[in-house]
Structures are given as C-alpha cells and as structure tokens.
Amino acid sequence: MDSFASSIVKNILEKVGSYAYEQIVSAWGLEEEIRKLKNTLEEIQAVLSDAEDRQGRNDEQGKLIKIWLQRFKDVLHDVKDLFDDLEIQDRKIMMANHGAAMNKVRGFFSSSNSIAFCFKMSQRISNIWERLDEIKTSKDRFKLSKTPKKEIGMNKSRETHSYVDAHSVIGRDEDVEKIIRSLLHDNSNNVVFIVSIVGLGESDVKNMTKEILKSTKAGLLSYDDSNFQKLQGELRKALEGKKFLLVLDDVWNDNPKVWEELNQLLIGRSGSKILVTTRSKKVASSMKSHLEYDLGCLSHDDCLSLFLRWASIEGQEERHKTLVQIGNEIVKKCKGNPLAAKTLGSLLSLTTDEKDWLFIKDNEIWELKQEDDDIMPVLRLSYNQMPPYLKSCYAYCAVFPKDFRFNSVDLIQLWLANGLISPHKNCEVEYIGMQYLKELFSRCFFEDVEEFVFVYTFKMHDLMHDLALSVAQNELLAVDSGTDSVSESVRHLSLLNSNLFQQKLKHSTQKKLRRTLRTILCPLAVLGSICESDVGNFVMGCKYLWVLDLSSSSFEELPSSIGQLRHLRYFSLSGNPRIRRLPTSICKLQKLQALGLVGCKKLERLPQGIRNMISLRFLEFTTNEEFLPNGEIGCLEYSLQVLSISGCQSLKFLFYDMEQLTALRTLSITDCHQLRRLPCSVNDLTSLENFLISNCAELDLEAKDKDAKSNQGHEKLLSSLRSITITKMITFKALPQWVQRSANSLPSLIIEDCPNFEKLPDWLKTFKSLQKLQIIGCPKFKPSEA
Structure with missing residues (x-):
C-alpha cells in the first residue's frame, strides 16, 4: 500500500x-x-x-x-x-x-x-x-520529482453530524411519493409485502433475527445470543398478530435460502410490509420482492444543487460565479451519481481557490475508460487529494468486512499500533487520531456517524470499501468463502468465520507469509470449533505481528509462547466466554499499547506483572476479582490513557494507587454491581477528561474509600474534565459535591435512565463552560426545578 x-x-x-x-x-x-x-x-x-x-x-x-x-x-x-x-x-x-x-x-x-x-x-x-x-x-x-504535490484542504476540517434533515435530501421527492404509495397500498393477498429499492447507495439469519428483535419492545429485554431457537421464538411472539413495517438498509446477502428462512419468522398481520434498500438487483430478486424500485440517477440540476451544498457555497452563487461554472462542468462528469457529487463537493468545500477547482475539473483521471455508472475514478480522485496520513488510515479500514460498524476508540488504537498516527508536540496521539477521523468524516469517506459521549460509531459505504481495497493492492486481505488463496505479500489479514482459518491457513507453510504478517483480525469469529493448537501454532509463528484480534474466540487458555510476540502492539480477547487465566508471559510484551479483555466473564484475575507493560495506553477488562491489587495498574503512570472496567460482578474495591495515573484521560466503570465506593485517589486524576459510570447498582458516588491517602486531593479542581456521564444508576439521586470542582471546565453532563434522580443543584448555575446538559429517562426529575 x-x-x-x-x-x-x-x-x-x-x-x-x-x-x-x-x-x-x-x-x-x-x-x-x-x-x-x-x-x-x-x-x-x-x-x-x-x-x-x-x-x-x-x-x-x-x-x-x-x-x-x-x-x-x-x-x-x-x-x-x-x-x-x-x-x-x-x-x-x-x-x-x-x-x-x-x-x-x-x-x-x-x-x-x-x-x-x-x-x-x-x-x-x-x-x-x-x-x-x-x-x-x-x-x-x-526521474521522480522531489516537488511535493498539493493536497486540497489538508489544514482545514469541518464538524460533522449524523442527523439527516429530510428537507436537505435533493431530487428524490417523486421517488419518495411513489415508494410511500406502494407501502400504503392494501395488499390483502400478501401477508408480508416486500419493496426493494435499488440504487447507488452481509448478514446471516441469526444476526438479522437478533437485530430485528432488538427493534421491537421485546428486544429491550436481554436474551441468550447463543440460543438461536429461543431468539426465533421470541421474534415470532413479538410479531404475532401485529401489523409492522420492517426496514432493512443496505442489504447485500443474495442467498435465497437465507431469505426463505427469515420469511418464516416474519409472520405478522395482513398488510405488514418490508422495505429493503440495496445496490444489487440480485438481492431484490433473491428476496422475491413484490415491487422493485430502481432509483436511477439524479437530474443534472439536482446533482449540481447537491454538489454546491457539500461544497459549502450554496446560497453564495453570486459571490462565487466562476466556481459555480467550474462546478457545473465537474457535475456533468459525475453523470447524476449522488455519491460522486457529494464526495467531490466535500473535497472542494475546503478551498475556494479556482486553481484547486480547475485541477479537479481537468484531472486526467476523467480520461480513463469507464462505464456509465462507474464511480470509482471519482472516488479515486478524492482519495488522491488527501494527505498521506489520511490515505493510510482510510485504506487500513478495508481489512474489516463490508457493513462493519466501527467505533472510534478501537480504530484509533489500531491506527496507532500500525504507526499510522504521527505525534505532534503537546498533543496526545489519540487526540490526533480523532482529528484524522473527523477529517475523513468531513470528506464523506465514512457515513452513518453517531456520537455516544466520547465515542463515535460509523460505517464505510460499500463503494468506499471497494476503493480502500483497490488502493491497498495486495497488502490487505479480508478472507471470505470466495478467497482462493492467501498471497505471501499480504501484511494485514482478517478472517470472518471459524471455517476459513481451517481452510485457508491451518496447513499454511508459507514462511514468508508468517514473517510479513503484521495484522491478524477475527472481528466476527468464533474459533472454538477449531483445534486451538492449530490457531496457536500459526499465530505464534508470526513473530512480527503488530495487531492480534481474537475477539469472541473461545480459547480456554493461551500458550505461554505469546510472550515471544514482542513486536505486538494491540491484542484483544474481548468477548471470550471461556478463558480463566492469562499466562504471565503476556506481561513481557513491552511494546503492547492496547489490551482488550472486556467481556471475559470467567477470567479469574489480571496477569500478575501488568506493571511491566510500560507502553500500555489502553486497557479494558472484565475479571472475577473482588479487589484490584495495588502496585499493578497504578504503576502505568506515564502511559495509560484509557481505563475501562466492565462487567466485574464480584468487584468490591478498586486499586488505591490510582493517583499515580497522571496520564489517564478516560475512566469508564460499568456493570460492576458489587462496587460500593470509589477510592479517594480518583480525586487526583488531574488529567482526566472523560468519566463514565453506568449500571453499578450499589455504588455511592458521594462516598469514598478511606485509603491511605484519603486526606489528599479533596480541594483540587478537576480542570481537565470534558464530560461526565452517569447512566442506569438506581441509587443515584443527586450530583455529588466533587462535580462542583469542574465548574470552570466541564462542557458536557449527561444523566440517563436513573429512576431516582430528582433534581439539579443550585451550584450548577455557576458552570461557565457547560454546553450540553442531557437528562433522559429520569421519571422523578422535574425540569422546573432545574
């Protein structure tokens, strides 16, 4: 790449x-x-x-x-x-x-x-x-030139959001009316009427069943994901006798058997409808759609309006007459494709220099032979104008499968592990990574962006995924059922289900492949059906790995030889339901920057010697320990940036030497039902920016454990705090006094699903920097008292 x-x-x-x-x-x-x-x-x-x-x-x-x-x-x-x-x-x-x-x-x-x-x-x-x-x-x-090329807009970024205003959708009014009429039409002969929308915009039955069930009222309850028969029964029960509209967006599965099986579950009252959006006519056919609606291309005028809006000159046409003329010629070459217009518009929104606009209009990439609906040259043009640091971060995302939902925290750690984030003076690399991500948002390289406190989730459009694969060339491979072989030039590899490991890599004796591999991801894998020694032997032979993601795997134990992967920077076993202990040799991984153990419900304890992992910046875990020992996590004072403690059902005490974590910026404590107090050393986390507490039934946020340093730190101002989030706390009634110490700095305060929360304190009125105050799902709270 x-x-x-x-x-x-x-x-x-x-x-x-x-x-x-x-x-x-x-x-x-x-x-x-x-x-x-x-x-x-x-x-x-x-x-x-x-x-x-x-x-x-x-x-x-x-x-x-x-x-x-x-x-x-x-x-x-x-x-x-x-x-x-x-x-x-x-x-x-x-x-x-x-x-x-x-x-x-x-x-x-x-x-x-x-x-x-x-x-x-x-x-x-x-x-x-x-x-x-x-x-x-x-x-x-x-005869290569040393003259650097100009990259458009690399010094300017724009805030984005995931909200879509219906009035901002251009050129689809007639299409919308026709689709709505088809949905409202009474088709009494069909129990479930299917409408497929095919335009330029993969799941199995179990995952789809789970997601559909989540969208019903019954889905608010929790179910055992492993019991497919129970999931099916609950879905039938939720839909029985009800008239429903089910929307399936961006569908790619074209296996008729899958849809036949799903249709057996979707039995509701007469008049129920399913609305499907897809870019594949084959999908629409395999679903046996009763109505197939082809969106087609935008008119030139609509496409120009869309382009000018994303180029940020809508309403300023008189002021930028020359740019509008150039834009008109660019839009002609987009041939009515809305994604092309939006992508190039967002690229040019970062500049009003006519030379930049002319460069796009007259670029030689338009001269390449292409089909009428081929958008790839347009996307390639937008990609070519990005600075190198954005190109590599974007292209790496293609190691994940299409329709994968990313989250910003994990992705930035992966970029960091691969050396794709360049440090800047006085800026943490995680902050720089977030700026990279926001710039990619502004350039429309990601979509469906949603913000959850300090985390963003988002997807990559399937065409953007195709582009990332094309620019990655042979270095990156997502192995699926259609993969014939794994080239020795591959450096970043993902396996999407357990059988693929056995088919493609179990018998691999390619010495060079093991040496060149830097990433092994199993983002959707459940590897328990494979002999663990096969996986272990292959992975342990990849001595130069930087990233190893075995999330949702079912290993009962890891080989002690994992300590020999000394180049490893990112390692995750999150979601493993069986592992009980980790070998102490894992603490020899001095280069490790991110360790994910959240959801490891049987993990008895963290490995002794975690204090030796001196590069660790990101740590999330679930254990069955009653208390976290001093002299371990607390010794990561100069490196640890993010600490997430989740689902520790037996945890009663946190470590008391927390004040040593002078670099800690995010602290998240969730689903720890036995935890009653926080240590007083929390007061000394003067670099803390994000503080999240959720679903800790016994936790008293006002009380503090009387540890050895209980008299220190109480008067310190928490001047670095950017967000405090408190959710699903049954005992929570009022904001603790320590929040008052962030009066001059706190921009965001969120309180959700706290049934006994009653009122806000008067001192909150003194919070000069507060920009976002969100209180949801708190029935006893009276806004008039705020």
Whole structure:
C-alpha cells in the first residue's frame, strides 16, 4: 500500500530523530550506521509522493514503479522491526540493572552477550542499508520529482453530524411519493409485502433475527445470543398478530435460502410490509420482492444543487460565479451519481481557490475508460487529494468486512499500533487520531456517524470499501468463502468465520507469509470449533505481528509462547466466554499499547506483572476479582490513557494507587454491581477528561474509600474534565459535591435512565463552560426545578 510507505518512513524518521532514541543508538555504538540509514531514507522520502501518483498509470513505467515501491516497503518493515529489537533489548538491560550502579550497567554493555547482540544489529543495519542504497540508485531511472504535490484542504476540517434533515435530501421527492404509495397500498393477498429499492447507495439469519428483535419492545429485554431457537421464538411472539413495517438498509446477502428462512419468522398481520434498500438487483430478486424500485440517477440540476451544498457555497452563487461554472462542468462528469457529487463537493468545500477547482475539473483521471455508472475514478480522485496520513488510515479500514460498524476508540488504537498516527508536540496521539477521523468524516469517506459521549460509531459505504481495497493492492486481505488463496505479500489479514482459518491457513507453510504478517483480525469469529493448537501454532509463528484480534474466540487458555510476540502492539480477547487465566508471559510484551479483555466473564484475575507493560495506553477488562491489587495498574503512570472496567460482578474495591495515573484521560466503570465506593485517589486524576459510570447498582458516588491517602486531593479542581456521564444508576439521586470542582471546565453532563434522580443543584448555575446538559429517562426529575 503506497500510503503505508509514507506513514512508516515518517514514523521511522521521527523515532530516529528523538533524543531518547539517540541515547539508545549511542549506547550501542551504532551512530554511524543509523546516520547512513537515516540519510538514505530521507532521500527516498523526497520522491515518494511522485512515485505514489505515477504507479497508478497503466503503462510499463507505472508497473516498474509499483514494483520499486513494494521493494521499498519490504525494507521499511525490516527497519521498523530492527528498531523495535533495539528498544526492547535496551529496556531489557535497564530493567535487569534497575537500581544498579552505573559501572555495573557499563559492565553489562561490555559483556559477551551485549557484544554479540551489537554485532548482530550492525550486520542487520548494513544489510538493510545496502538494499536501501540499491533502491535509491534505481529510482534515478524513473526521474521522480522531489516537488511535493498539493493536497486540497489538508489544514482545514469541518464538524460533522449524523442527523439527516429530510428537507436537505435533493431530487428524490417523486421517488419518495411513489415508494410511500406502494407501502400504503392494501395488499390483502400478501401477508408480508416486500419493496426493494435499488440504487447507488452481509448478514446471516441469526444476526438479522437478533437485530430485528432488538427493534421491537421485546428486544429491550436481554436474551441468550447463543440460543438461536429461543431468539426465533421470541421474534415470532413479538410479531404475532401485529401489523409492522420492517426496514432493512443496505442489504447485500443474495442467498435465497437465507431469505426463505427469515420469511418464516416474519409472520405478522395482513398488510405488514418490508422495505429493503440495496445496490444489487440480485438481492431484490433473491428476496422475491413484490415491487422493485430502481432509483436511477439524479437530474443534472439536482446533482449540481447537491454538489454546491457539500461544497459549502450554496446560497453564495453570486459571490462565487466562476466556481459555480467550474462546478457545473465537474457535475456533468459525475453523470447524476449522488455519491460522486457529494464526495467531490466535500473535497472542494475546503478551498475556494479556482486553481484547486480547475485541477479537479481537468484531472486526467476523467480520461480513463469507464462505464456509465462507474464511480470509482471519482472516488479515486478524492482519495488522491488527501494527505498521506489520511490515505493510510482510510485504506487500513478495508481489512474489516463490508457493513462493519466501527467505533472510534478501537480504530484509533489500531491506527496507532500500525504507526499510522504521527505525534505532534503537546498533543496526545489519540487526540490526533480523532482529528484524522473527523477529517475523513468531513470528506464523506465514512457515513452513518453517531456520537455516544466520547465515542463515535460509523460505517464505510460499500463503494468506499471497494476503493480502500483497490488502493491497498495486495497488502490487505479480508478472507471470505470466495478467497482462493492467501498471497505471501499480504501484511494485514482478517478472517470472518471459524471455517476459513481451517481452510485457508491451518496447513499454511508459507514462511514468508508468517514473517510479513503484521495484522491478524477475527472481528466476527468464533474459533472454538477449531483445534486451538492449530490457531496457536500459526499465530505464534508470526513473530512480527503488530495487531492480534481474537475477539469472541473461545480459547480456554493461551500458550505461554505469546510472550515471544514482542513486536505486538494491540491484542484483544474481548468477548471470550471461556478463558480463566492469562499466562504471565503476556506481561513481557513491552511494546503492547492496547489490551482488550472486556467481556471475559470467567477470567479469574489480571496477569500478575501488568506493571511491566510500560507502553500500555489502553486497557479494558472484565475479571472475577473482588479487589484490584495495588502496585499493578497504578504503576502505568506515564502511559495509560484509557481505563475501562466492565462487567466485574464480584468487584468490591478498586486499586488505591490510582493517583499515580497522571496520564489517564478516560475512566469508564460499568456493570460492576458489587462496587460500593470509589477510592479517594480518583480525586487526583488531574488529567482526566472523560468519566463514565453506568449500571453499578450499589455504588455511592458521594462516598469514598478511606485509603491511605484519603486526606489528599479533596480541594483540587478537576480542570481537565470534558464530560461526565452517569447512566442506569438506581441509587443515584443527586450530583455529588466533587462535580462542583469542574465548574470552570466541564462542557458536557449527561444523566440517563436513573429512576431516582430528582433534581439539579443550585451550584450548577455557576458552570461557565457547560454546553450540553442531557437528562433522559429520569421519571422523578422535574425540569422546573432545574
């Protein structure tokens, strides 16, 4: 992936230029080797932008440049691995000599082991430099330019929202009327009348049943997801004798058997309707739709109106007459496709420079041969104008399946694990990642954006997913039933069900594949049906993994050899219903930045030694411990940014040394029914920005455990707090006094589903920064008293 090359080389050069890394290099006596390596990387970096543009050309030189870029990316990964090894070895030495005199440390560096390691590193660097030097020399024959291309709007972003105003929908009034008439028409001969809308806008029966049941009143109750027969029975019961309208949006499953099975469940009163939207006529046919409605393209005038609205010049046409004229020519080339108009409009909303608009109008990509309904060149054009840091973050998302619902917290951690977020002075990388995400929102690369307190959820349009796959080339693969084989060039791999592992990877002996893989995701997997040793053996052979997501797997235990995956930065077992203990060797993963263990309901305790995971920034977990020990999580003072404690049914006490977490920005405590008090050390979390408490039945937010430091911190102002969210708290009646200490900073206060909450305190009127006050589902609360 070309965009990955730019991100990785930037990440490497930033690391090499840091003071901390200069100290490591100096300690090993590798200054000269690293200097040569750095200079060569900088020289190649200067022409990367031109190379990335020209590799897409359909000529001989374009193909050669693509091969040249692939060789460069291979070397970059080896450089990153080498730097990891240097850091890990340096930390190992420092930990081994913790508290030792300086002469002893120096003695360790002069030991035979260290000399051997240093010699080995020197050889690796020399080998890498020779390969880089050859790549640098070979680039000359391509005559690549060092002049950076202009990227439109990279310094400006725009806030977005998920609300759609019906009046803002352009050019579909007649379509809407026809569809509504068909839905209101009495079709007494058909118990359930199906209308399919086909336009440019995959589930199995179990998942669809679950989602449909959720939308009914009965769905407000909780059911055992594993008991499909019970889910079916509850859905039949919920729909029995009722007249319903069911809307299924963006459907892709075209298996007639699936719809036949679902139809057996959807038996309601005569006059019930199902409205389906899809981009595939095959789907509409497989569902045996009674009415198939083809939306078709927008008229030119409607398409122009849509374009101008997203370009942010609607209502300013007189002021920007030349831009409107250029826009009119651009819209002609969109051929009535609303997604094309919206995407290019959002791109140009970031600039009013006529040269930028003319660049889009006259771009050579319009000259490529394309079908009348081919939108890909338009989307590629929008992609090409993005800065490299956005390209790589966007393209990585294609490792997930179509229609996958992302959440911002997890995705940003994955970007971070892959080195796709560049640090900025005085800004945490998580904040920078959120800015990347908002910029992608503004450019329409994601849709269905919803905000939940400090988390966004969203989807990627299927055409945007296709684009991401195309720009990712052969480095990224989502393995499904149609996948014939897994290429050795794949670096980021996702498996979408358990059988695929057995079919595609169990017998894999491709040594290079195991070395090149950086990501293994099983986002929808339940791997319990496979021999765990097969999975373990394959994964443990991938020594250079950065990301391992085994969410919803059914392992009872992990091999102790997981500690050998020392390059691992992201690891998740969230949703595993069987695992009881984690091997202590997992605490050897010094590079690990994110650890997900939420929903591991049988996990007896966190591994002892978690304090040694000195890079950990994100930790979420469920355990059966009654108390969390001191001297573990509390020791992650300089790294931990997000701490989420969820579903710990036996938990009575949190760790008392919480005040040491000076970098903690998000604290979430949910579904811990035995927890009665928070430690007083919570008062000392002066970097805390987001505080969420939910469904902790016994928790008294006013009370504090009388720990050893109970007299400290009470008078501190919580000046960093950005949001306080309190939901599903039965005992909660009034805001605790400690909230008053954030009077000068707090913008958001949300209280939901707290049946005994009665009133707001008078001191809330002094909150100068409060912008959002939301109180929902609190029957005893009287607004007049606010």
